[in-house]
Amino acid sequence: MTTLADPRYAGALRLDGKRALITGATKGIGADIARAFASAGADLVLSGRDETELSAARSALSEQFGTQIHTAAIDLAEADGPAELARRAADAFGGLDILVNNAGISHPQPVTATDPALFDATIAVNLRAPALLASAVAAAMVEAGTGGSIITVASAAALAPLPDHYAYCASKAGLVMATKVLARELGPYGIRANSVCPTVVLTEMGQRVWGEEAKAAPMLARIPLGRFAVPHEVSDAVVWLASDAASMVNGVDIPVDGGYTMG
Template sequence: MTGSPTALRLDGKRVLITGASRGIGADIARTFAAAGARLLLSGRDRRTLETLADTVDAETEVLVADLSSPEGPTVLADEAVGVYDGIDVLVNNAGISYPEAVDALDTAHFDQVLQVNLRAPSLLAARVGRSMAESGGGSIITVASAAALRPLPEHYAYCTSKAGIIMATKILALELGGRGVRANSICPTVVLTDMGQKVWGDPVKSAPMLGRIPAGRFAVPSEVSNTALWLASDASAMINGVDLPVDGGYLVS
C-alpha cells in the first residue's frame, strides 16, 4: 500500500489550509483537490477564497479568519472542526514577512510577524491536534522555511518565528504521536510566489542567495505542494516530527 499510487490519494479527507487565498496555499489547495480531499480554505479575503473554491474540482468550504487577532486561531479551529465534523489534515501555511535589518527593526512589524507566523499556527495546531487525537489521528503540516534552520540577513522576525513554529510542531509530534497524530514541517528555500518575486525579484539581491543553492534556482509552489501532499497521505505514515528541506541543497552548501 505504502508504495502504491493510491497511497498519495486523499479521498474524503477533510483538510484545513490557512493562507489559502494565494501563493503556496492556493497551490496546495489545487493539489489536494486533485487528490480527492474535501477542502476548508481559510484566509482574510472572502472573494479571493471563493474564486479559488470555484476553480477546484472538490467539495470546498470557505472560512474567513484573521489569525492576527487574539481569538482568531481558536475561533477558526472550532469553526473548521464543525464544518465536516472533524479535520484529518491541517496545513498551517499562513505567514507574513517584513524584510528589514536589525538596526532598523520596527517593533510593530516584529510583533505582527510573531503573531501570525508563530502564535496563530501554534494555537490552531494545538486545538485542531487535540480534536484529531480524540478522533483517531491526523496529519499536521507546517509550512516553515529554510530560514528557520539557517539565518537570513534582514529577516530577524521571520527567522525567529519560523524557528519557533518548527519546535512547536515537534512538540505536537511528541505529545500527540501516540494518539495517531503526525506533525511535520516543510522548510522551503525562496519560493517564486508573488511575494517571493517581490522580495527576491531584484537580480542584485537574488544572485548571492542563488549562489548558495546547489540546484541553482529557487523553488516553485508545486514543489512545496507535492511535499505537503506526501506528508498528508498514507505514503508518509511513519514520518513524524521532521523538518523537511525543499531547498535544492541550500542547507548543505
C-alpha cells in the same frame, strides 16, 4: 466541468475521504497546496482574510475537481482567531484529518532597525497563530480518536539565518520546534506533525521580492541546484506528508531548498 486529477497524486498519495484545513489558501504556496489537495481528492476548508478571494478559490477548485469545499474568512492575528477557525473548520465536515499551517508574513528589516510593532505582528501571525491553531485542531483530533496529520509550512530561514529577517527567522524557527513538540506529544494518538522548509519560492510575491538579478544572485549562489523553488515542489512535499505514503514520518523538518541549508 470536473477535470482529471493530477497523475502525480495516485495510489498512496491519494487523499480521498480526508478532511483538510489549509490556511493562507488564496495566494502563492497556499493556493497551490489547495489545488494539489483538491486534485488528490481531499475535502477542504480554505482559510484566509478575504472572503471574495476565498469564494473565487472555492468556485474554481470545485468546478475543476468536484471536491467539497468550505471557506472561513478569519484574521488569525486576532486573539481568538485560531480557536474560532478550528471550531468552524471542524464543524464544516464533522472533524478534520489534516491541518496545513501555511499562512505567514514577512517584514524584512535590519536587526539594528527592528520595528517593535512589525516584530510583534510577525510573531503573532507566523508563530502564535499556527501554534494555537494546531493545539486546538489537535485537541479535536485526539477526542475523535482517528489520528491525523499536521503540516507546518515553515522556511529554510528556520534552519539557516537570513540577513534582514530577524523576526521572520525567529518565528519560523520557533514554529519548527513547536511542530516537533506536537509530534512528540501527539504521536501516541496516531497524529503526525511535520514541517517543510522551502527556500525562496517563485510565487507572484517571490518574483516581486527576488526577481532582480542583483538581489537574487547571492542567494542563488548558496543553492547547489542553482535555482529557486516553484510552488508545486512545496505542494508535492505537503501532499506526501499528509498521505498514507508518509505514515511513519513524524517530527521531521524537510528542506525544500535545493541544498541551501547544507551550509
